[in-house]
Amino acid sequence: MNKQALLELAKNTPFYQHIGIEVIEIGDGFVKLVLKYKDCLTHPFGYFHGGVISSLADSAGINAVMTTLQKDEKALTLEMKINFLLPAKDREIYAESKVVHRGRKIAVSDVDIKNIEGRLIAKAIVTCTIS
Numbered sequence: 001m002n003k004q005a006l007l008e009l010a011k012n013t014p015f016y017q018h019i020g021i022e023v024i025e026i027g028d029g030f031v032k033l034v035l036k037y038k039d040c041l042t043h044p045f046g047y048f049h050g051g052v053i054s055s056l057a058d059s060a061g062i063n064a065v066m067t068t069l070q071k072d073e074k075a076l077t078l079e080m081k082i083n084f085l086l087p088a089k090d091r092e093i094y095a096e097s098k099v100v101h102r103g104r105k106i107a108v109s110d111v112d113i114k115n116i117e118g119r120l121i122a123k124a125i126v127t128c129t130i131s
Helices: 002-009 014-019 052-068
Strands: 021-027 031-033 075-084 093-102 106-115 120-130
Touching: 002 021, 002 052, 014 021, 014 052, 021 052, 031 052, 052 075, 052 093, 052 106, 052 120
Parallel strands: none
Antiparallel strands: 021 031, 031 093, 075 120, 093 106, 106 120
């Protein structure tokens, strides 16, 4: 999928609009996304909710895979594993994802979620099925 098509798809994805995910960098097998802090994305102690961080990781993983797709191919998340390392609050967080394996039917992305200081707050592996 080319860069412009991926940007348009992300821009028109209702869930991304709902929570505020934006694609800010695209390369071959690589994407960087940002998620701005909003109170509605937190758990009771004011930190980003783990489900929100997971959604950002999933979005980064699948978007990195989508940069490798041909016009007639589609990808869906098959499995994801995430480790939460540090809490994050009050400021945006970033997801950087790189495809580490691209086969005919399966692709795997390595995802780092970082705070604005560049500290790693979560680490994920996203496995996608390609059809």
